[in-house]
Amino acid sequence: MNNKTGYFLQNLRQFCTLVPARTVKVVDPLGFCRSKIVHPNWNPRNLFLNDLENRMQSSVRYLFQNVLLFKSGDNDFQTNGMSTVAVPAIDRFLCPRRISFDSKLSFVSGDSSDDGLKKIKFHTEVSNDGLLIKKAKPTYLKLSEECYSLSDVLDAFSKAPTFPSSNYFITMWKIAKSMSEDQKRVEKQLMFNHPAFNQLCEQMMREAKIMRCDHLLFSLHAMVKLGIPQNTLLVQTLLRIVQERINECDEKCLSVLSTVLEAMEPCKNVNVLRAGLRILVDQQVWKIERVFTLQTMMKCIGKDAPIALKKKLEMKALRELDRFSVVNSQHMFEVLAAMNHRSLTLLNECSKKVIDNIHGCPFKMLISILKSCKDLQYHNLDLFKGIADYVATTFDIWKLKQVLLMLTLFETFGFRSIDLMDLFMKKVVNEPGFLNENNTVTILHVYSSLNHFHKYQNKEFLDIMAGSLTGCLHHISSENLLHAVCSFFMMNHFPLAAVNQLFQKDIVSELLTAGNMERNIYKLRLLDTCLHLASTPYHKSPDISLPPVPSAPVHPNAKVEEMLSILLGGEDRFSKNVQLPHNYHIDFEVRMDTNRSQVLPFSDKDVVSSAANTQRVAVLCVRRSSYCLGSSHPRGLLAMKMRHLNVMGFHVILVNTWEIEKLEMKDAVTFLKTKIYSTNPTADVVLQNT
Structure with a gap:
């Protein structure tokens, strides 16, 4: 070991005894960087340098108060990839106080009196190339200010690579996320083709094991967002x-x-x-301080996480409810959907906060909430009304395709917002240019499924929709044509041009051999029934050979049967599970006089006649899903069945099974009596007539 090296190490050991053995960290705004020795040409294979850095950080970094200087010189100790300043030896008894730098980078004592320690000048000399490397600001911030594209970052790396390499990836992602999609696509391609990109990836893999954990994770996040393939050696190594x-x-x-x-x-x-993350979250869940961090972890653990872990996270979230911001409440729906955990308490509380702060909520967030409710099968009528009323109030600021997407999601819940659907219908009538094939099919499906019609504009709306469908006939797919025509028939409207094209033999043959053959067969049967029973321009339905009809499932309704037996005086006064033509099934049939004041005898030997003094009554046991959410408005299929039963000579009575189950038998019989003996033929339902 030469004299210069020995001189340097001796002084370094003396510095280590001057100060307490503790570490001072410098926290930057984003938390990416810490105080460190800057390596102009850092080489991770230089083991001596790595060891030197570890020993110097606890003492020299504290001593220099976050300003650590290095210079190159012919007379100073030099290591590969790093240059240092020779430090003068100072005896311990000469340093009674903490040592610091003055504004001129002189090594001074904390006391400036004449009796104190004399100033020992620590003059720096500029090297030949005029460069003085010092830790002024984190590398990624400097790169962000100097670079405007991903290639600029790689150019900076190729000129003077610095440690850690994560700064380059973080900077590239920071630049890329502010670009448009087209610009981002071009920049990424230039990044992959840049000659320094492979070098950066190789250096990143070499540095990964000694890099700080947060640097490692932020760089991995940047790589994923930059589109670096997941199966590459770089990503898998990290x-x-x-x-x-x-x-x-x-x-x-x-x-x-x-x-x-x-x-x-x-x-x-x-x-x-x-x-591994699940294990750590399970251990540290009660120590999590930030609500955002908690939600991020809940979203990540996945749908197949143990139910015990999901419950623990739910309890933690419930404890933090008072600290939930509006954004936290909005995101909670997506978080619960991601982990497939239906917490009614959390959902109800977050729904209240969303409703109270609905104004200003972005469209993307509203859609995310509705999609999450769909995944969780969470039907909150107040939440849906709040969203629908907000959109209806601010209708003019929304695009029609945005409102249509929202109506489509509402349809999956069976929620019918009358005001919003009326506004959308009026807008379509005034601006039919919005309609194309996909929009037309979607609108018809939503309005037919929810059985929505306008008192004054319904015919005009259906005519415009029929005209739009006719304009698409030259390129519309067979299945879309079938769905659109079926929706028209459910709304009791029959566009001739579309029906004529649908019933062409080649199109019917294509539908009967398509992937969704069973659904297509069901809809073709529905159309055939409508053509037989509804008032249509067709004298007869087309000759379509369809597979045999499967037997309809029978749902026993023991309580309703007992109610009828008590009310009518025996089981011989009604018939149950009656199968009708066109594959229609009714739960119970009762025969009454035309005034519906007296029940007539009923037996299997009776022949159904069209006598003027007989009224056939069909009692249908209806589930909640057959109505629009939170109302007694029948949905499309039920409304169409009721119209067809009326054509077949039946008076239809709807019995809501979920309401009957809540009643005592005496009250249930009284309720059914008012239904059967009612003399108001329009009191039970509201049907669409065109």
Whole structure:
């Protein structure tokens, strides 16, 4: 060892005895960086340098108060990839106080009196190339200010690579996420083709094991967002290293890891990390401080997580309800849907906050809430009304395709917002140019399913929809044509041009051999029934050979049967499970006089006649899903069945099974009596007549 080296190490050991053995961290705004030695040409294979850095950080970094300088010189100790300043030896008894730098970077004592320690000048000399490397700001911030594209970042790396390499990936993602999709696509392609990209990836893999855990996770997150393929050696290597170091993760790191895993496709390394994350979350769930971090972890653990872990996270979320912001409440729906956990208490509380703060809620968030409710099978009428009323109140600021998407989601719940649907119908009548094939089929499905009609504009609306469908006939698919015509028939409207094209032999043959053959057969039978029973321009239905009709399932209704027996005086006064033509089935049939004041005898030997003094009454036991949500308005199929039963000579009575189950037998019989002996033929239902 030469004299210069020995001189440097001796002074370094003396510095280590001057100050307490503790570490001072410098926290930057984003928490990515810490105080560190800057390496102009860092090489992870230089073991001596790595060891030197570890020994210097606890003493020299504290001593220099976050300003650590290095310079190159011919007369100073030099290591590969790093240059230092020779430090003068100072005896311990000469340093009674903490040592710091003055504004001129001089090594001074804390006391400036003449009796104190004399100033020992620590003059720096500028090297030949005029560069003085110092830690002024984190690398990623400097790169963000100097670079405007992904290629600029790679150019900066190729000129003077610095540690850690994660800064380059983080900067590239920060730049890319502010670009448009087209620009982002071009920039990513240029990034992959850049000659320095492979070098950066190689350096990242070399540095990964000694890099800070948060640097490692943020760089992995940036790689995933930049579109680096998941099956590459780089990404898989980082995943393996994260597995090894997962116990180093604090709350922030766990949040980042959760976000990364959520964005990645399942694979062996991802699955192992997800399992490890579940274990850590299970251990640290009560220590989580931020609601956002809690929601991120809940969203990441997956639908197949143990139910005990889901319950524990639910309890933690319930404890934090008072700290939920409006955004937290809005995101909670998506979080619960991601983990497939239907917590009614959480959903109800978050729904209240969403309703109270609905104004200003972005469209994307409203759609996310509705989709999550669909996945969780959560039907909150107040929530749906609040969203629908808000959209109806601010209708002019929304695009028609946005409102249509919302109406489509409402239809999946069976929710019928009268005001919103009327506004949309009026808008379509005034702006028919909005209609294309997909929009036309979707609108027809929504309005027919919910059996919605306008008192004054219904015919005009249906005529415009029929005209739009006619304009699409030259390119519409067979299945879309079938769905559209079926929707028209459910709304009791019959567009001639569309029906004529649908019943062409080649189109019918295509429908009978398509992938959704069973559904197509069901709808073709529905059309055939409508053509036989409804008032249509067709004199007869087309000759369609369909497979035999399967037997309709029988749902026993023991309580309604007992009610009828008590009310009518015996089981011989009614018939049950009656099968009618056109594959229609009714639960009970009662025969009465035309005034519906007296029940007539009924037996299997009786022949149904069209005598003027006989009224056939069909009693249908209806489930809740056959009505629009929160109302007694029948949905499309039930309304069409009632119209057809009326044509077949029946008076239809609807018995809501879920209401009957709540009543005592005496009250249930009284309720059924008012239904059967009612003399108001329009009191039971509201049907659409065109």
